[in-house]
Amino acid sequence: MTILVGIVGHDLVSKRVAGAVAAQEDMVPSPHQPDFCDVVVNCAADPLRLAIPVIQGPGVRREQGPCFSLLADRAEVLTAPSLQIATANVLAFARLLHALLPLGVVTRFFASTFRRAGHATEPRTGCVDALEPLFADPAEDWDLGCLFTERVPTYHVSRTRGPYTHSDLHTLKIDLATTPALTDVLAALKRGPRLMVGAARDGFPNTAQVQEFFRDMGTTDSYTVFVWEESVAVVDGSVVLMVDVPQETTPIPEIIDAIRLNQLPGVSLAASVAQTDAALRVRTRWADWARGL
Amino acid sequence: MRVARVGILGYGVIGKRLADAVRAQQDMELVGVAGPPASFSLRDAQLLGLPVFVTESPKPGDATASFCKVRGNLDQLAEQCEVLLDCTPSGVPVQYANLGRRHPHLVTIVQGGEKASSVEVSFNSFANYAEAAGKKRLRVISCSSTGVCRFVYTLDRAFGLRQAFISLFRRAADPGKRSKNPTNALSPVMGQSHHAPDVKTVLPHLNLYSVSLDCSTTFAHVLNFQADLRQSVETAEVLAALEAMPRVVVGEGLRTTADLAEHYRDLGRPRQDRPEIYVWKESVGATGTTVYATISVHMESITIPETIDCIRAALPFMGDHNWFSIRLTDQALGIAKAEACYRR
Secondary structure, eight states: OOEEHHHHHHOOTHHHHHHHHOOOOEEEOOOOOOOSSEEEEEEESOOOOOSOOEEEEEEEEOOEEEEETTTTTTTHHHTEEEEEEEOOOHHHHHHHHHGGGGGOOOEEEHHHHEEEETTTTTTTOOOOOOOOEEOOOHHHHHHHHHHHHEEEEEEEEEEEEEESSEOOOOOEEEEESSSHHHHHHHHHHSSSSTTTOOOOGGGGHHHHHHHHHHHHOOSOOOOSEEEGGGGGGEETTEEEEEEEEETTHHHHHHHHHHHHHHHHOOOOHHHHHHHHHHHHHOOOOOOHHHOOO | OOOOEEEOOOHHHHHHHHHHHHHTTTEEEEEEEEEOOOOHHHHHHHHOOOEESSSSSSTTOOOHHHHEEEEEEEEHHHHHEEEEEEEEOOOOOGGHHHHHOOOOOOEEEEEETTTTSSSSSSEEEHHHHGTTTTTTTTEOOHHHHHHHHHHHHHHHHHHEEEEEEEEEEEEOOOOTSSSSSSSTTOEEOOSSSSSHHHHTTTTTOOOOEEEEESSSSSOOEEEEEEEEEEEEHHHHHHHHHHTTSSSSEEEOOHHHHHHHHHHHHHOOOOGOOOOOOEEEEOOOETTTTEEEEEEEEOOTHHHHHHHHHHHHHHSGGGGGGGHHHHHHHHHHHTTTOGGGGOOO
């Protein structure tokens, strides 16, 4: 079956969705009106309700509906009339938890998040030279509730916005019920889908160099989130790490998975992730990049 | 009343502020300021009427040759002082280590950029005032570390602190300086940052971990805390403890670090300085035994009050009571809180 995917709204995410859909073997972007598609990805500001399933993009105002991430409930996703894609940051948190949960129960989650003021093209993006604590983000708070409910008993996210445009950078402290070995943590992160673990000593000292690497590799868009290996530590039973999250591109693979899992009953989340990443040429292991050196 | 005779080496971001702070104290006298003869900051010192000394002989064209009436060299300044505040850039004080050997009477106080191992004691007014007595070479912990110290000290004293995790977002450069940070990038520090270990030089019993990154802004740092206490608390209790603490301002309604700078400019603070840490009231929350909060540190001025206290702490004749010194310093600098905040 080839899934006909309609795309509503034109923004930094939607134009990437079109390209990502076109790269998949089992879906095509549809030029038709939404009612003549199998599923619609909505990237407008307000939620869309149609007779066919709608994947609500990360920028859509939140309403009800399951929230999709790598930790989504497969059964809930299938044929759901409306699926909310989590924000890029919550998707990143989900990827990290997806990787770390096999190491043990997470008892508490704390994120000190640094958010870019906005994309370079956005005309109103806050102060040119200031840091601004943000005390609420309704969409992200909604997604966090979906992600952590019945999974992590306690969580807190502190947010600060600063004069910068590329990506968000977060410091996470994840408390586990059993203390893992650092080697196990690094191994788990390196296995995790859509997580790239790189080292500052290998030429990634700051976010600009991370961006430049992907530009130079011909994949200006990085669908992975980047974890600095030297930032990963185990401190009194907690995993501490820093992660770079590109805002426009992180949601793209999960949107593709949401489309596939909503429409095709025989596909598992893991299988969809593998299929999506192969089509998008997502490379997360440094060894895969370094092979060319 | 006997006054402490104080000299300053390095009239830069910190040195010029300490010069003003020393002159504001009734029990201190500023003997002079010293620096490289080419430094235009010494021109400004001369304009403000401060006695100017130089670290080497001026050459034609040097700022001091053109603008200053040079009173002498560094040794001549040191001879007249009881305390020398070394405010030279990080790594430079070691070049002047022999000064103490040539002038054994001299107490030297360096700033937080120097290694703790290079001094007899690291200092914070609240944490370890008494340890400074009689020491000859001391160090005030760094700007961000001072901010962390004030916050965790407050929680520890009021409720007992089991552990704290601190995430710092630091300005890339002071307003007047160049930055090594790329214009549009964030530069994370790999592994634990120096701040928690720095605070533990004065509060060794605390369990702290810190991480930091640098970002392209100039006004101030922002710090996020997750603190686990030894007892359950309500948010109101945490706020009350912070509000009762000197050199801590709890405020709301000022959105950004730029807003803070404007606010303190409007208050008439010299150089729009804010030696106090600013706690965003909107950020403070307590859940059981855990407290979350966001604060701002003005890195150019936060260590000034602590350095003044360090002078008193090091000189035996000035008294050994830290709360006495803290109150005197704050009153002289115009940042004093209600009298009750200083009763211990």
